[in-house]
Amino acid sequence: MTKYIQPKGFNLKTLSLILFCKVSVISAFAQQHPLIKYVQPFSGTAASTTPASQHIEDKTERLANTIPSVAPPFSMTQWTPQTQLTENKCLAPYYFNNKKFYGIRGSHWISGSCTQDYGSFTIMPITGKLQTQTAIYAEDYTHDEEVSGPAYYKLKLPRYQLLTEVTAMPRSGLIRITALKSDSLYLLISPNSDQGKGYIHIDAAKGEISGYNPVHRIYQGWGQAAGFSGYFFIRIKKQIKSSGVYAEKYLSTAQKLANQKNLGAFVGFQVGKGEELLVYSGTSFSSVEAAKRNLDAEIGAADFKTVLAKSEKLWEDALAQVKVTDVNEQNKRIFYTALYHSMQHPRLFNDVDGTYPRFAGDYQQEKLGKGNYYDDFSMWDIYRAQLPLVELLKPDLANDLVNSMVLKGQHGGWMPIFPCWNSYTAAMIGDHATAFIASAYNKGIRNYNVNEAYRLMRQNAFNMPDSARYLDGKGRRGINSYLKYGFIPMEDSIPNAFHKREQVSRTLEYAYDDYALATIAKGLGKTSDYNLLIKRALNYQHVFNPAVKKVQGRYANGNWYKPFYADHRESYITEGTPRQYTFYVPQDVPGLAKLMGGRKQLENELDSLFKLKEYWHGNEPGHQIPFMYNYTASPWKTQWHIKQILDEEYSDGPGGLSGNDDAGQMSAWYVFAALGFYPLDPVSTQYQLTAPRFSQVTMQLAKGKKMEIIAHKQSKNSSYIKAIKLNGKVYTQNYINHSSLVAGGKLEFYLQDQPNKNWATQPKDQVTGLK
Numbered sequence: 001m002t003k004y005i006q007p008k009g010f011n012l013k014t015l016s017l018i019l020f021c022k023v024s025v026i027s028a029f030a031q032q033h034p035l036i037k038y039v040q041p042f043s044g045t046a047a048s049t050t051p052a053s054q055h056i057e058d059k060t061e062r063l064a065n066t067i068p069s070v071a072p073p074f075s076m077t078q079w080t081p082q083t084q085l086t087e088n089k090c091l092a093p094y095y096f097n098n099k100k101f102y103g104i105r106g107s108h109w110i111s112g113s114c115t116q117d118y119g120s121f122t123i124m125p126i127t128g129k130l131q132t133q134t135a136i137y138a139e140d141y142t143h144d145e146e147v148s149g150p151a152y153y154k155l156k157l158p159r160y161q162l163l164t165e166v167t168a169m170p171r172s173g174l175i176r177i178t179a180l181k182s183d184s185l186y187l188l189i190s191p192n193s194d195q196g197k198g199y200i201h202i203d204a205a206k207g208e209i210s211g212y213n214p215v216h217r218i219y220q221g222w223g224q225a226a227g228f229s230g231y232f233f234i235r236i237k238k239q240i241k242s243s244g245v246y247a248e249k250y251l252s253t254a255q256k257l258a259n260q261k262n263l264g265a266f267v268g269f270q271v272g273k274g275e276e277l278l279v280y281s282g283t284s285f286s287s288v289e290a291a292k293r294n295l296d297a298e299i300g301a302a303d304f305k306t307v308l309a310k311s312e313k314l315w316e317d318a319l320a321q322v323k324v325t326d327v328n329e330q331n332k333r334i335f336y337t338a339l340y341h342s343m344q345h346p347r348l349f350n351d352v353d354g355t356y357p358r359f360a361g362d363y364q365q366e367k368l369g370k371g372n373y374y375d376d377f378s379m380w381d382i383y384r385a386q387l388p389l390v391e392l393l394k395p396d397l398a399n400d401l402v403n404s405m406v407l408k409g410q411h412g413g414w415m416p417i418f419p420c421w422n423s424y425t426a427a428m429i430g431d432h433a434t435a436f437i438a439s440a441y442n443k444g445i446r447n448y449n450v451n452e453a454y455r456l457m458r459q460n461a462f463n464m465p466d467s468a469r470y471l472d473g474k475g476r477r478g479i480n481s482y483l484k485y486g487f488i489p490m491e492d493s494i495p496n497a498f499h500k501r502e503q504v505s506r507t508l509e510y511a512y513d514d515y516a517l518a519t520i521a522k523g524l525g526k527t528s529d530y531n532l533l534i535k536r537a538l539n540y541q542h543v544f545n546p547a548v549k550k551v552q553g554r555y556a557n558g559n560w561y562k563p564f565y566a567d568h569r570e571s572y573i574t575e576g577t578p579r580q581y582t583f584y585v586p587q588d589v590p591g592l593a594k595l596m597g598g599r600k601q602l603e604n605e606l607d608s609l610f611k612l613k614e615y616w617h618g619n620e621p622g623h624q625i626p627f628m629y630n631y632t633a634s635p636w637k638t639q640w641h642i643k644q645i646l647d648e649e650y651s652d653g654p655g656g657l658s659g660n661d662d663a664g665q666m667s668a669w670y671v672f673a674a675l676g677f678y679p680l681d682p683v684s685t686q687y688q689l690t691a692p693r694f695s696q697v698t699m700q701l702a703k704g705k706k707m708e709i710i711a712h713k714q715s716k717n718s719s720y721i722k723a724i725k726l727n728g729k730v731y732t733q734n735y736i737n738h739s740s741l742v743a744g745g746k747l748e749f750y751l752q753d754q755p756n757k758n759w760a761t762q763p764k765d766q767v768t769g770l771k
Helices: 012-017 027-032 051-055 288-298 304-319 329-341 386-393 395-412 432-442 450-462 467-471 479-485 503-523 527-536 539-543 589-596 599-611 625-631 636-648 665-675 738-742
Strands: 078-081 104-107 121-127 146-148 153-157 162-169 172-179 183-191 199-203 208-216 225-236 242-247 250-252 256-258 263-271 276-284 322-325 355-357 365-367 686-689 696-700 706-713 720-726 735-737 745-752
Touching (some): 078 153, 121 225, 121 276, 162 304, 172 183, 172 304, 183 208, 199 242, 208 263, 225 288, 276 288, 329 665, 386 395, 386 432, 386 738, 395 450, 589 599, 599 625, 625 636, 625 686, 636 720, 686 738
Parallel strands (some): 706 745
Antiparallel strands (some): 104 121, 121 183, 146 153, 172 276, 183 263, 199 256, 225 276, 355 365, 720 745
């Protein structure tokens, strides 16, 4: 999704003076963790500085909105330095160019999004006199005193003479505070509710603080209770000397407080120079007691060094699934940072005993017998590449993700469109839970109730909920119009949605989702459904105007909306232009080419898009476009454009992402493209090939399989495919099947400096489920 907030104080001079991601400063650390050292968590925390992003007129759309997250992959809670106080929409907890530090936040921010944090809390250490007003206790800090890695964050607080460090496990965190002088030390613990809700309680005798921050919905049902809270439990093994609660200008020695604006609690200690204070924190979406159990199970009474070593190992093992070899160190930094960002979400939601809040369940709870339950599926974004990357590298996790979607549908009665905050949202467009589940199903990931999954997806595709359920965010927006006309006409303004109108984009995406569901129907032997759905997969044709060779708004009577502007933002297009969205037919690129007048005309239209600088990589609708040259007589143009995008749209440093990362989609695109293949149609089992970025890659896959990708280059600048071998045999296709990758073996690219216009000029078997 697009982004709308600009961090304060952004300037290129600041970026040039900063050394970031300083996890590599300790040589011993680098030796023990050869891949973690490449991860730069600050990447995407400032406005983009990549060359290709500078032509975007709206500078607020250059934000990646990532955070320097400390947490193992796909964790419940991310721990981040906090430079923003609010949980408001489109404000990340941290921006690189902010100047004030407000503490360490246990965050549920969706990485790289324009949504909002929820159920979070913050721990801020101060020394000297007790202060509870943020404007007074906020610390000025510099990045020279900051170290950030996937498993570790450190910041020196100069005014307070404190060293603050944090590490984490999936549901719990450990903060180590070292006093650099003898003084009084206070911890300020704040539930971050923007609604003035929440609760906090101190048990000074036990050294425990606990509380919660109620979660509220956005998009459909905006402001309503989401049916669960973010709970926290804190344990400190040092005698508390003083304690109390506060809110706004209120300060008391009372030991509990609820439902006050800016509420919080303080606990005070006396510390000597060099003394360490360990702050153990557990989190949960079920209860304070569950947060305590999560802490006890994951960290217990372990020291900081022990927890850090465990957290580092989890990241090193995750990153080591894809080992790249290259003389260019910057490319490695960009790659492993992208891999890190692609492993932030979906979010673990259940406790160690399997308990989790029922989806849309009004404080009801469920319990898993096995596996894990996940939420925060930024589905319009991540079905394209981020979830397919999970399917490739972590199929067991992908299975849990599909099962989580099925459970949501069972609990709420309808398969959700864009499930975040464990609620229905109807955010964005399309019905891409279907696309994701079909993608997993077609790759053999099926250890869940497939028939129940199909029932729920079919309900979305064929039925309109009653008005109450529809207003609550259930079902496809505009489904009745779509079923009646085969497209959504301009007369249907889609009033009951956050994204209103956007009729053409919705039509295109529903056609793709119908194709996705058709592939499962075929696999389950549901012939009647298959025949209906595969016909509906061609509905994209109903909004393609052959006179202009592009998609265009259309009325119910068949007339085209006028005037037509190919390169303007139009109300019937989602976050883009008609020219850009014309290429969203991943299920039937050959069919789209035929509508345009043939493969050569498809190539010409693609050429025009890039020539006019209308390709905008910073948002998702066009991510498949550069790979569409593989369906023309010039697949070398895919290789040329992919190299240009990798060179210009990604860099290292805080401004290194060209747009909103959207839960890792932008980063997953880089991972795939750099490896040399991409799921243009993620529902299919095909990946489009391009020239890999690295000289050698080793992927560790399921069942002990290993795939090596080797690039034999004519020179260091070689980026065009001359030939390919798969397991020693000449390979002439410009795509590769999922089954070939996960079987393991060796994929060799022979690259040269000039385009090879004779390589794979006649695509073979380039078909989809439509054929």
